[in-house]
Amino acid sequence: MILSLLIVPALHVTLIGALSGLVGAFAYLDRRIFFAESVTHGTFPGAVLGVVVAASLGLGHSGMSAALYVGAFLGTIPLVALMRYLASIPGISSQGAAGIVLTAGFAAGYFLATWFKPLPLAVSSFLTGSVMTVSPADVWWAGAVLLLASVLVAVGHRQLLAHCFDPVEPGAAHGAARNERIILGLILAAVTVAIPAVGTILSIALIAAPAAALAPSARSARSFLIGCPLLGAALGLAGLGIAVPARLSAGGTIALLCAGAVLASRLPGWVRARGTARPRAAVAFH
Numbered sequence: 001m002i003l004s005l006l007i008v009p010a011l012h013v014t015l016i017g018a019l020s021g022l023v024g025a026f027a028y029l030d031r032r033i034f035f036a037e038s039v040t041h042g043t044f045p046g047a048v049l050g051v052v053v054a055a056s057l058g059l060g061h062s063g064m065s066a067a068l069y070v071g072a073f074l075g076t077i078p079l080v081a082l083m084r085y086l087a088s089i090p091g092i093s094s095q096g097a098a099g100i101v102l103t104a105g106f107a108a109g110y111f112l113a114t115w116f117k118p119l120p121l122a123v124s125s126f127l128t129g130s131v132m133t134v135s136p137a138d139v140w141w142a143g144a145v146l147l148l149a150s151v152l153v154a155v156g157h158r159q160l161l162a163h164c165f166d167p168v169e170p171g172a173a174h175g176a177a178r179n180e181r182i183i184l185g186l187i188l189a190a191v192t193v194a195i196p197a198v199g200t201i202l203s204i205a206l207i208a209a210p211a212a213a214l215a216p217s218a219r220s221a222r223s224f225l226i227g228c229p230l231l232g233a234a235l236g237l238a239g240l241g242i243a244v245p246a247r248l249s250a251g252g253t254i255a256l257l258c259a260g261a262v263l264a265s266r267l268p269g270w271v272r273a274r275g276t277a278r279p280r281a282a283v284a285f286h
Contacts, residue, residue, distance in 0.1 A: 008136055009132055009240060012131065012142055013240050014233045014237055016142050016190070016194045016197055016198070016236065017235055017237070018229040019145060019193070021206070021228035021232025023149060023186045023187055023189075024036075024208055024209075025210070025225050027187055027211070028215065029161070029164035029211075032187060033207070035098055036187050038099070039079070040191050040200050040204050041106040041109070041201070042076045042101060042105035043075060043195060043200050044072075045109040048113050048116065050064075050067035051067060051071070051119060051120060052112075052116045052119070055119075062137050064120060065141075066141075068196075072192045079101050083097045083101045084097075086101070127201050128199040128249060128252065129194075129196060129198040129199035131197040131251065133196075138193075145190065145192075145193050149190070153225065156182070159179055161221050163180065191204075198255070206236065206254065208258075209231075209235065209259065210227070211224075214231060216269060235257050235258055239253040239256075
């Protein structure tokens, strides 16, 4: 009985873990992690509005689930446009623009959630997720986006990687803009379908951690692009496997495992650094 109840959550965290890892690889290489962090909070107001509209139309749970995804995705588009505009203003860095949008999006979500209270869905599920209550429809959404992302990466990974390492290649402005839109779109889609399981706050962990953990040891771009989704899926499943018997928050457990994976990936470098630093210190004192 317990195993049958875990099939849908396990499938969902596997799919969003793989998707987040794959998308996170490009977000990491393209220096879009802080952008992704802002987008995760920017999905909050759109998700609230999507559920409100679905409830007003009398749609059932599956309809509200679909409206949540559509609203969250569409809600990030004006915020991304605002972020790009702010970054173009002299004196405002891209990180500053992302910080402004992060705060504004999160505040707008709380305002809307309070304004339309009570919502047919708990606000806490928007923020930290509730993986044990995901539906088969959530699994289908995650699977569809993962399939789309896999096809885009399989077809255009060379161009996307080239854009990450050389985004201002002369004479390729049109291609650079297209590749940028693809990467931004994948980030938005990955954050959106992760909401039911890990929410708008914790989804950044699955996006950032696999790439950050594998970057120091990746031998090639191919191994990096394959390893990130595998590690993301493994972290999602491991977090669920620990959280359920321990009666912990699955989203929080997954986020902590992601942090642990990044720290573990840095340990060999720290050990080597300490080993090489000691002889130098001894020589200096002589």
